Amino acid sequence: MQRVFRSTFVGVLALAALTACGDKNTTPQPTVTGIVVTPTAANVAVGGHTTFVATVSGTGAFSNAVTWSSSDATVATVDANSGVVTGVAAGTTTIIATSTGNPAVKGAASVTVGSGSNIPVTVTISSVNQTTAAGSVPATLSAVTGQLDVTLNVDPGSQKLTEVDLIMNCGGSDTVVAKETISANLVPASDEATAPVTLSFNTAAFNPQTGVVAFRNGSCTLSAAAITTTGTQKASNPQPLTLANVDVVNATMTTAPSAGQVATAIDQNGLGWKAGSVTVTVVPVIYTAGRSIASASISLTTPTTVTLAGTLSGGIFTATFPNSSGTGSVAGITAPNVSPVVVTTDNLGNNGPSLAASATNFIRLDNQAPTVSGVTSANVNFNSQNNSGNWIGANFAFTSGAGFFTGGVLGTNASGCVATTPLCDNNGVDKVVQNNQFAVGSSTTFTTFTTNTSIPESSTATAYTFRAQFCDALGNCAATVSLGTFGVDVTAPKIQKQTAGPANNEIVGIGGAFAGGNTFAVVATDSSATGSTVNGSGLQNPNPLFVTESVLAPSGAAGQATSCVIGNPLSPNTGCKSAVAQGTLGATSFNPVITAPGQYALVVQAIDQAGNLSSPDSVQFYIDQAAPVVGGGGGGIGIPASIASGAQFASSATDDMDLGSANAFLSYNEPSGRVRIPQSAALATTGVAFDNTLTRSSALTATVSQFYRGLGTVDAAGTTLTAGVKPDSIGIRAIDVANNLSSPQEVALPGANISTPGTFTIGTDFAVFQFIPSATTVANGTSTAAHSITLTGSVQAVNLTQTAPFSNMCFYYQALTGAENGAASKVNGQATGENVLIGCTSTPPAETVTGGVRTFTYSMTWDPPAGLGTSGTVNVLAIGNNSSSDAVMTPATAITLTN
Secondary structure (H helix, E strand, C coil), X not given: CCEEEEXXXXXXXXXXXXXXXXXXXXXXXXXXXXXXXXXXXXXXXXXXXXXXXXEEEEECXXXXXXXXXXXXXXXXEECCCCCEEXXXXXXXXXXXXXXXXXXXXXXXXXXXEECCCCCCCEEEEEEEEEEECCEEEECCCCXXXXXXXXXXXXXXXXXXXXXXXXXXXXXXXXXEEEXXXXXXXXXXXXXXXXXXXXXXXXXXXXXXXXXXXXXXXXXXXXXXXXXXXXXXXXXXXXXXXXXXXXXXXXXXXXXXXXXXXXCEEECCCCCEEECCEEEEEEEEECCCCCCCEEEEEEEECCCCCEEEECEEECCEEEEEECCCCCCCCCCCCEEEEECEEEEEEEXXXXXXXXXXXXXXXXXXXXXXXXXXXXXXXXXXXXXXXXXXXXXXXXXXXXXXXXCCEECCEECCCCCCCCCCCCCCCCCCCCCCEEEEEEEECCCCCCEEECCHHHCCCCCCCCCEEEEEEEECCCCCEEECCCCEEEXXXXXXXXXXXXXXXXXXXXXXXXXXXXXXXXXXXXXXXXXXCCHHHCCCXXXXXXXXXXXXXXXXXXXXXXXXXXXXXXXXXXXXXXXXXXXXXXXXXXXXXXXXXXXXXXXXXXXXXEEECCCCXXXXXXXXXXXXXXXXXXXCCCCCCCCCCCCCCCCEEEEXXXXXXXXXXXXXXXXXXXXXXXXXXXXXXXXXXXXXXXXXXXXXXXXXXXXXXXXXXXXXXECCCCCXXXXXXXXXXXXXXXXXXXXXECCCEXXXXXXXXXXXXXCCCECCCXXXXXXXXXXXXXXXXXXXXXXXXXXXXXXXXXXXXXXXCCXXXXXXXXXXXXXXXXXCCCCCCCCCCCEEEEEEECCCCEEEEXXXXXXXXXXXXXXXXXXXXXXXXXXXXXXEECCCCEEEECCCEEEEEEC
């Protein structure tokens, strides 16, 4: 086992560039003339090991091979091939190396085998090799350069070995140049303890900061020492040698960025660049005794080579090449390979070591700004950003690149660099960016700005001068000439109020119109955030409004689609918006595009000359000018075999927009004309205005909720009774969200499906039946007059013992407005003149006896709906019926509505 340990000694050391000279060899006839065995004597413990080395000398291509033997194998044995000796018993024996090429030539050494702890350690130098490009070869000891690999034979004897040192002495004190520390648990006489040790060190080592070398050239001696826990044993065969390392100079470069520059940057190819002044530091590394460097000429290989005399301080030469005008200037230089060149003179006036330009020791230097030539104006299309009059607002963008400049070239490179290509930088670091800069008025002091809000608002449109500055990644910058003037207004205008047009959430049905008319108008103002000292730029002329209008409209049989009503002529594919052309309507008025039907969304913003948009004024409105259709699919209405309260009739409804509700009625052919009694109806699904979904079809179910199997009538005096008639038809209707009432789907009811009504008789069932309101005038507005009245059905009994003829009493008013297949009543969804249920009372009637007459009264309070208005009259009536659903209806009484 062989330990190999390569080391440099204490301090920061580096390898210098060295050369070596070879020896000339002759080739005599092969003859072995001598053998030297090292060490000449060794000590080994019983069971321990040590190794001997045979050095064979001779002439010609002689053989180095030897055979090992022991004169007394009872004391120590030796391996015939390797020279490894093993102690057998205490005593002394001779170890013999016999040449295989000439057995008459022998070499010998003695071995003492001990059995105690007093056997000393021994160490010898076995070989000295030179590290070359071809590997480790025997060193030419008369001219040593560079690294040496020294192999040591170490025999610990009976001692505990802790360290092996390699020592160099060049006429002064010993210097430990390499060492190996032995593991703490290594025992004497083990294989590892007795293995050869190879230690390496660099004879040309030097301090890279000062250039001070470890050893000057000349005669030196190598030796070794083995250190045990009890002491130190030096090698018995020190090796003389002569150092002949070559003097050299090393150079390093550093840069210091100038104001505005950054030290380093990476280009788009991942390569590093530097900027600023360049300082070259030259460190002489002199091995020749008595020699020093007196002067140095330092150059940089730039497109034009610049040279400075080095300044000497402490043996080190420096030269700084400034990034400014003057001798050695590197200002304005772009070079991808800046390398130092050094020429020196020594203290004897002779040429000293020099340094040529290197492909590895270089920097990429860029002190040149992008070239901006011929750029005289900026193509700023204010109209494309809704700006005018050279005003810019908070969102205005001074862009760069293609189309921004008129004429000129930005930068130059091998293939040419024009405004339509990425900006380039004279083959330098590139990554050119544009900085926007402004100056106040005609000042030549420009300030970079990144947001328009960082520029104070101005009172005129020519308050500031604009230019563009272009900088590469290292901060080298060049600016264009002034490219125009502009004013700043970053405060948005305001829409104070809407003065005309559809109100928000307004719904218009058949025959309706917008309360504010179709022309949309607003009041808008523009001012500055800085108060009275600076005015706003003013609203744009002639288009001060920016409008978005879209509609959710029916599409196909059951679908829906959203589309732009007002498109964007400036950029048709970018959304539903446009600066609205005003025509003759006025600065802040326009006519929205309105087609029926549809759910419309209108967003209006005011825009000033700087392109600032006000907060949006949003309005949505709803148009549906077609009534729904019930049973439009051609299907009939199924008729139950027995028609009574709770009977149901199924149908369906469709609408071009949103279905809202449904109702039904039973129709009675009274002598005075048709009477419709309202019934319940419901849609399976209903729509909602402004929910962005159109519910255009639904199943519909009508339910008999107020059933009279027979309906008779009394006259105004309440004493003449007409016999009751059965309902002979049912009608089912739908109402859409715009309150448009459909025509009914009406079918006849077979009389056989309705039980025969009972007969009321005057003089038998009651004497008089009348509807008597507590007042015929009621307030329905904002006045403090009474806003409700009591509705009473009064029935006089035939005698004092008669019971109440009706189990309940229902009250109705007749709808004032509404038309089937047209606008329904805004209050109840009925057609004009139809009965609308107010309510029913099923509590036992009040009973009074006055003058021998017994009277039953059925009463409830009524507060007319606000939708009936505050003028005109509304007809109200009562219908009484018994538990068998036989009913009698009174004539209607007119109730006057006031404020």
